[in-house]
Amino acid sequence: MLNVKDLRKYYGKTTALSGISFHISKNETTAFFGPDGSGKTTLLDILSGYLLRYRGLVEYTGFRDQEPGTYSKKASYIPAKTVLYQEMKASDYLEYIYGINRGKRNLNSEIRKMSELEETGITSFLGREISDLNLLEKKEMMIAAELLARPSVLLIDDPFEGLRSDEIDRMSLFLRSIQDKTTLIMASDRLMGFSDLCRQTIVLNKGKIVSSKDENLFMHRKHTNSIRLKVFSSPEDIRSAFQFVPGIGEIDFQMSSERNLLEVVLYVDTEDDIRREIWNAAVNFNIPIYEMRTMQVSPEELYLQMTGN
Amino acid sequence: MKALVKRNLKAYASVMLLYIFAAFLVFYIGINIWENYFTESSDHMMKIYSDMANILVLFIPLLTMGSFTLEKAGGTDRILFTSSLNMPLIVLGKYLAAFTAFSAVMLAALIIPSVILMMSGVYFAEVLSMIIGELLIGSAVIAFGLFISSLSSHEYRAFVVTVAGLFGWWVIDTLMHNVSSQAFKWVLNGVSIFDKYQLFSNGFISLSAVFFLLSVTALFLLFAVQSLLIWRRKR
Numbered sequence: 305m306l307n308v309k310d311l312r313k314y315y316g317k318t319t320a321l322s323g324i325s326f327h328i329s330k331n332e333t334t335a336f337f338g339p340d341g342s343g344k345t346t347l348l349d350i351l352s353g354y355l356l357r358y359r360g361l362v363e364y365t366g367f368r369d370q371e372p373g374t375y376s377k378k379a380s381y382i383p384a385k386t387v388l389y390q391e392m393k394a395s396d397y398l399e400y401i402y403g404i405n406r407g408k409r410n411l412n413s414e415i416r417k418m419s420e421l422e423e424t425g426i427t428s429f430l431g432r433e434i435s436d437l438n439l440l441e442k443k444e445m446m447i448a449a450e451l452l453a454r455p456s457v458l459l460i461d462d463p464f465e466g467l468r469s470d471e472i473d474r475m476s477l478f479l480r481s482i483q484d485k486t487t488l489i490m491a492s493d494r495l496m497g498f499s500d501l502c503r504q505t506i507v508l509n510k511g512k513i514v515s516s517k518d519e520n521l522f523m524h525r526k527h528t529n530s531i532r533l534k535v536f537s538s539p540e541d542i543r544s545a546f547q548f549v550p551g552i553g554e555i556d557f558q559m560s561s562e563r564n565l566l567e568v569v570l571y572v573d574t575e576d577d578i579r580r581e582i583w584n585a586a587v588n589f590n591i592p593i594y595e596m597r598t599m600q601v602s603p604e605e606l607y608l609q610m611t612g613n
Numbered sequence: 614m615k616a617l618v619k620r621n622l623k624a625y626a627s628v629m630l631l632y633i634f635a636a637f638l639v640f641y642i643g644i645n646i647w648e649n650y651f652t653e654s655s656d657h658m659m660k661i662y663s664d665m666a667n668i669l670v671l672f673i674p675l676l677t678m679g680s681f682t683l684e685k686a687g688g689t690d691r692i693l694f695t696s697s698l699n700m701p702l703i704v705l706g707k708y709l710a711a712f713t714a715f716s717a718v719m720l721a722a723l724i725i726p727s728v729i730l731m732m733s734g735v736y737f738a739e740v741l742s743m744i745i746g747e748l749l750i751g752s753a754v755i756a757f758g759l760f761i762s763s764l765s766s767h768e769y770r771a772f773v774v775t776v777a778g779l780f781g782w783w784v785i786d787t788l789m790h791n792v793s794s795q796a797f798k799w800v801l802n803g804v805s806i807f808d809k810y811q812l813f814s815n816g817f818i819s820l821s822a823v824f825f826l827l828s829v830t831a832l833f834l835l836f837a838v839q840s841l842l843i844w845r846r847k848r
Contacts, residue, residue: 349691352691352695353695354691354694354695354845355845355848356845356846356848357846357847357848379695380695381691381692381695382692383688383691383692384688385688386687386688386689386691386692387686387687387688387689388687388689389620389624389689391623391624391627392620392623396620396623399616399619400616400617400619400620401616401692401696402616403615403616403617403619404616404617404693404696404697404698405696405697406697406698453697
């Protein structure tokens with residue numbers, strides 16, 4: 305569906321994107337995560353055809369015209385922090401977006417056909433002015449308006465930005481209900497709301513992809529579990545003791561706040577409980593264990609680790 | 614494009630400043646007509662009509678200043694520029710909306726003076742020719758205003774520059790009537806637009822003036838398209 309190869313974007317001497325590559329399949333929901341300035345919005349600007357100057361390849365397979373700025377006819381874009389036309393009613397906005405996206409069918413029948421829109425309650429606020437809508441309603445309206453023209457790709461920048469947690473749940477449900485209708489590509493600086501949505505997650509930091517290929521932050525199990533030990537031993541003995549314990553990956557050492565004790569972090573790449581094997585290995589090497597704690601690295605922690613925060 | 618024209622017209626209809634200006638125009642025209650109707654000849658009335666037409670042009674920067682600046686400032690340019698409309702259609706849509714709004718206000722403001730002119734012995738054809746001239750000048754100035762709006766991201770900056778441009782054109786007209794050098798006069802005549810109105814106010818629909826004003830309109834609309842494309846390509 306979408307192939308991006310070695311995409312680079314510079315704003316003067318500032319590098320916004322430095323050679324990123326990825327692939328997104330048809331109807332696959334993908335989220336780009338990254339802190340402010342990581343290049344997410346620039347990336348969406350390019351994928352939408354808004355920004356025309358960049359280096360590298362952006363290729364939508366199945367689109368007749370690959371010229372930047374023309375594939376936007378199939379890729380709809382909902383930017384973040386948009387000041388909408390306050391004088392319009394929600395229904396006028398839908399009509400306007402449907403019109404500029406050259407929707408051919410009768411708008412009202414299209415709205416009726418989209419049962420997903422009923423779930424959002426959008427039909428109840430169609431008659432209200434945009435200035436009277438809350439943020440969630442505005443976002444739902446913007447997404448619904450773009451969906452009506454049936455885009456092949458829907459790009460949404462920060463769909464949960466500024467929403468309360470209950471509103472995030474509602475928006476997440478809405479996005480899940482439209483997943484099979486289009487290829488959904490989103491970007492955000494936070495993970496909240498995305499956990500059950502994304503087939504693929506890509507983490508950006510300083511214009512580079514810092515997550516592994518085909519890695520999903522929410523499905524990640526490898527290296528996300530760790531076991532912390534407080535032991536009376538040396539790093540060499542620890543490595544010798546645990547090198548043959550199945551499931552232990554990397555081993556990190558930290559100074560313990562308790563005198564003479566060493567804090568050990570064992571990164572575990574199995575879902576099995578290996579505490580018994582660790583205990584036995586320590587006993588065999590005569591390593592006294594003062595404390596053992598299993599640690600679950602949450603997607604948020606993993607994300608923060610990736611982005612260096 | 615119809616949706617774009619409709620949205621922009623609705624936006625114009627919601628701006629209080631435009632109503633105030635339109636009301637002021639009608640009021641100004643009414644006062645002038647009342648003062649001069651019983652005392653002056655129809656020639657003088659024609660002069661007032663011509664002056665009012667020039668004042669009407671001042672209305673245009675108010676219409677065009679936000680055409681692209683507000684889209685850029687509000688972030689809706691991303692939605693508009695990535696829609697199915699290409700840049701020439703977007704510019705044309707904005708132009709048609711501004712031209713429709715201008716025509717509506719102009720016709721509303723000139724309807725009473727037109728009737729009075731006809732009652733004072735001026736033929737309908739002459740009045741019609743003046744209205745056509747005014748519409749064509751308005752069209753050229755709207756295209757110029759859109760071009761200025763396409764260059765900026767600040768509404769009031771676009772307004773000031775458009776007004777300054779109009780002032781420049783008036784200066785050109787004044788200079789044209791006062792310079793002795795024929796060559797210089799010829800050059801100034803080539804870029805003057807308000808002077809073309811004189812042809813229409815004499816009751817003639819000059820084809821060369823029509824062609825000139827339509828060309829100016831097309832030229833500035835093309836400039837607007839190009840400036841927006843360059844702005845996007847430079848980003």
